[in-house]
Amino acid sequence: MRRSLLSVAVGLISTVGVLPSALADQFVVSDIEVEGLQRVSAGTVFGAFPVDIGEPVDEVSLADAIKNLFGTGLFTDLSASRDDDVLVLTVKERPAISSIDIEGNKAIETDALKQALDSAGLKEGQVFKRATLERLELEIQRSYVAQGRYSARVKATAEELPRNRVAIKLDINEGEVASIRHINIIGNESFSDEQLLDQFELETSNWWASITNSDKYARERLSGDLETLRSWYLDRGYIDFNVESSQVSISPDKKDVFITIAINEGPKYTISDIKLRGDLILKESELRDLIKLKSGDTYSQQALTNTSERLSRRLGKEGYTFANVNAVPETHDDHTASVTFYVEPGKRAYVRRVNFKGNVSTRDEVLRQEMVQMEGGVASTDLIEYSKTKLERLGFFKTVDVETVRVPGHDDQVDVNYTVEEQPTGSLSASLGFSQSSGVILGASVSEKNFFGTGKQVTIGATHSDSVQSAKFSYTNPYYTVDGVSRGFSLYGRQTDYDEQDITSYLLDEYGGSIDFGYPIDSITRLNFGTGYTRTKIKLDDYPAQEVSDFIDEYGDTSDTFHLTGSWTRNSLNRGVLPTAGFSQSISLDVAVPGSDLTYYKASHRTNFYQPLNDNQTWVFHTRTDVGYGDGYGNNSELPFYENYFAGGYGSVRGYEANSLGPLATNAVGDNSDPDPFGGNLLTEGSMELIFPTPFAGDTRSMRTAFFLDAGQVFDTSRGYDPKLGEVRTAAGISFQWITAIGPLAFSLAKPLNDKSGDNTQVFQFSLGQTY
Numbered sequence: 001m002r003r004s005l006l007s008v009a010v011g012l013i014s015t016v017g018v019l020p021s022a023l024a025d026q027f028v029v030s031d032i033e034v035e036g037l038q039r040v041s042a043g044t045v046f047g048a049f050p051v052d053i054g055e056p057v058d059e060v061s062l063a064d065a066i067k068n069l070f071g072t073g074l075f076t077d078l079s080a081s082r083d084d085d086v087l088v089l090t091v092k093e094r095p096a097i098s099s100i101d102i103e104g105n106k107a108i109e110t111d112a113l114k115q116a117l118d119s120a121g122l123k124e125g126q127v128f129k130r131a132t133l134e135r136l137e138l139e140i141q142r143s144y145v146a147q148g149r150y151s152a153r154v155k156a157t158a159e160e161l162p163r164n165r166v167a168i169k170l171d172i173n174e175g176e177v178a179s180i181r182h183i184n185i186i187g188n189e190s191f192s193d194e195q196l197l198d199q200f201e202l203e204t205s206n207w208w209a210s211i212t213n214s215d216k217y218a219r220e221r222l223s224g225d226l227e228t229l230r231s232w233y234l235d236r237g238y239i240d241f242n243v244e245s246s247q248v249s250i251s252p253d254k255k256d257v258f259i260t261i262a263i264n265e266g267p268k269y270t271i272s273d274i275k276l277r278g279d280l281i282l283k284e285s286e287l288r289d290l291i292k293l294k295s296g297d298t299y300s301q302q303a304l305t306n307t308s309e310r311l312s313r314r315l316g317k318e319g320y321t322f323a324n325v326n327a328v329p330e331t332h333d334d335h336t337a338s339v340t341f342y343v344e345p346g347k348r349a350y351v352r353r354v355n356f357k358g359n360v361s362t363r364d365e366v367l368r369q370e371m372v373q374m375e376g377g378v379a380s381t382d383l384i385e386y387s388k389t390k391l392e393r394l395g396f397f398k399t400v401d402v403e404t405v406r407v408p409g410h411d412d413q414v415d416v417n418y419t420v421e422e423q424p425t426g427s428l429s430a431s432l433g434f435s436q437s438s439g440v441i442l443g444a445s446v447s448e449k450n451f452f453g454t455g456k457q458v459t460i461g462a463t464h465s466d467s468v469q470s471a472k473f474s475y476t477n478p479y480y481t482v483d484g485v486s487r488g489f490s491l492y493g494r495q496t497d498y499d500e501q502d503i504t505s506y507l508l509d510e511y512g513g514s515i516d517f518g519y520p521i522d523s524i525t526r527l528n529f530g531t532g533y534t535r536t537k538i539k540l541d542d543y544p545a546q547e548v549s550d551f552i553d554e555y556g557d558t559s560d561t562f563h564l565t566g567s568w569t570r571n572s573l574n575r576g577v578l579p580t581a582g583f584s585q586s587i588s589l590d591v592a593v594p595g596s597d598l599t600y601y602k603a604s605h606r607t608n609f610y611q612p613l614n615d616n617q618t619w620v621f622h623t624r625t626d627v628g629y630g631d632g633y634g635n636n637s638e639l640p641f642y643e644n645y646f647a648g649g650y651g652s653v654r655g656y657e658a659n660s661l662g663p664l665a666t667n668a669v670g671d672n673s674d675p676d677p678f679g680g681n682l683l684t685e686g687s688m689e690l691i692f693p694t695p696f697a698g699d700t701r702s703m704r705t706a707f708f709l710d711a712g713q714v715f716d717t718s719r720g721y722d723p724k725l726g727e728v729r730t731a732a733g734i735s736f737q738w739i740t741a742i743g744p745l746a747f748s749l750a751k752p753l754n755d756k757s758g759d760n761t762q763v764f765q766f767s768l769g770q771t772y
Contacts, residue, residue, distance in 0.1 A: 104172035350377065353415045
């Protein structure tokens with residue numbers, strides 16, 4: 001006969017009545033049976049039930065064992081009975097969660113809510129606990145309150161289903177975010193309310209705040225504004241500044257909030273003296289040169305932080321990678337503060353390994369070619385960061401991150417880990433573009449800047465537009481030698497109809513090839529030398545310009561030219577595309593050498609300078625200059641007309657039609673049309689830009705807007721058009737650039753500032769795609 005021993009119901013463990021003495025006696029368990037299991041395994045029960053077969057049990061030990069089993073949370077009811085010496089456990093499992101449905105949420109995503117449910121143990125297939133559900137209901141409510149949604153309501157229900165299952169449903173009414181009606185600051189004497197509120201992201205309701213949602217209250221945003229206010233005071237000498245309290249009052253309809261902030265400014269401190277303590281490693285005078293603060297300056301926490309970072313970087317350059325410099329102020333009764341920089345250099349670190357991660361296509365040796373921080377060498381923070389910059393300049397990677405980690409068990413060794421995210425470096429595609437100077441551009445190209453992950457560049461391309469038909473093959477190996485010498489060669493053919501570009505009417509056929517070598521002088525400077533051959537043929541229409549006819553009469557319409565080229569470049573730009581910091585400069589010379597049908601030279605000088613105006617480099621000042629000059633020598637008295645420079649248009653002087661600036665050609669007899677631009681042998685161009693964040697766009701790496709001022713002109717000294725400052729044309733306006741998936745998009749709106757009669761102006765200019 002089975003006799004009841006103990007039972008548990010709804011979490012309450014107790015003995016059942018007063019058992020007969022025979023039943024309360026101790027007995028030895030010969031077997032254990034479990035009844036009522038559905039999803040829970042018998043092994044789970046036995047694992048949580050601390051009674052084994054063959055052990056003696058009594059009423060007390062059995063009660064403890066059942067309590068332990070109930071603590072697993074898997075059961076709503078437990079009972080124990082005895083059938084002779086067999087212990088029988090009867091269980092009622094908690095229901096399983098069949099489904100979880102969430103409705104009404106927008107401000108908090110469903111995935112985020114389900115993740116919160118998972119962490120609380122509420123997941124489909126898991127055991128359901130009503131107390132957890134009720135607790136989570138309150139937590140979700142608090143999350144909405146933290147967002148300023150005081151009228152939000154959360155209702156959680158559990159519907160019982162057959163086979164001991166439940167369906168959970170969260171019905172959410174998020175309500176509206178409460179608007180800020182007033183922000184009151186108490187205790188400020190040195191600064192006005194307006195000055196302090198200007199530091200806040202939160203602001204009281206107005207039409208602009210309603211658009212930007214800056215009048216919507218959130219606890220985290222208020223905390224962030226209070227921290228900003230604290231930093232603002234610390235940077236102005238108020239070391240003792242403190243936020244005494246912040247109170248938020250809610251209107252009865254829960255739609256508006258009123259914020260009151262009580263502050264204690266304290267006195268304003270100036271710096272009395274600056275000390276250096278600790279193991280300085282370097283000469284104190286050298287470290288003091290990095291400290292821009294001086295006695296009498298207003299105390300600034302930001303200035304101290306910047307100084308500590310400069311000192312740490314300087315020590316890192318010497319291999320003390322984990323150097324720590326702390327600035328500690330000591331205030332005095334006369335409202336001055338002594339500042340002590342405590343220097344803890346730690347041990348000098350050496351690089352054990354340089355590791356790369358994320359380069360699926362690019363070979364490790366390509367990345368190692370860019371490393372200036374060597375394995376086994378002193379771990380210099382400057383060299384580590386500059387190696388990162390060189391990887392970014394390759395153009396193979398969307399992002400490059402570097403981490404310096406200690407080697408376990410060695411306090412003087414580090415591993416340098418570079419993590420890269422590759423981006424497409426080649427294409428096998430057709431292209432379609434348009435520019436106002438060339439019209440519709442059709443192209444087909446096989447191009448790869450990182451050929452089979454070797455870093456070599458290969459291009460095979462062809463282009464057709466209204467003015468140009470061309471084909472080209474080029475190959476460049478930037479790692480021709482281990483010392484960084486590059487080698488490249490190219491073959492090309494091109495036919496240009498200059499009449500379609502609104503230039504003097506003639507057709508130019510060219511084909512040729514070249515080979516060149518590049519030699520690194522230092523980490524940012526290179527010398528390039530090359531040689532090439534070009535065959536040129538000129539074809540005329542019915543009314544060629546007088547200058548073109550005279551040239552052909554003297555030199556013929558076909559020429560073979562052998563070139564020697566050389567260039568010097570220096571590039572410290574931080575990016576290969578749309579840079580925001582750094583400087584680049586190049587000087588180049590192209591000489592048609594004796595033995596050619598025509599002998600001439602062209603020299604050019606170009607600079608680009610980018611100066612960030614804020615820390616995140618979204619505001620940048622940019623200047624560009626471009627100067628070129630060419631002339632004939634030997635038997636040639638002038639530069640061949642088809643080598644002339646032109647100015648005007650996008651990339652030159654915006655606001656004027658492409659190639660329209662400079663001297664005009666002399667029309668042939670019988671040609672009554674307006675003369676076309678003829679170009680010249682002297683080019684002068686310059687530009688200034690203020691780059692600013694593109695409104696409503698966060699991707700600064702592929703998008704750019706700028707205010708600009710352009711100036712430039714072309715002169716022809718061989719025809720008597722000598723440089724005159726009054727002839728330089730200027731224009732101002734706004735530009736936009738966007739690196740899209742189908743090619744670069746650019747446009748500008750410009751206003752010519754000193755155009756003259758006969759100039760061809762153009763306010764709107766754009767270009768989509770590019771020729772190969």
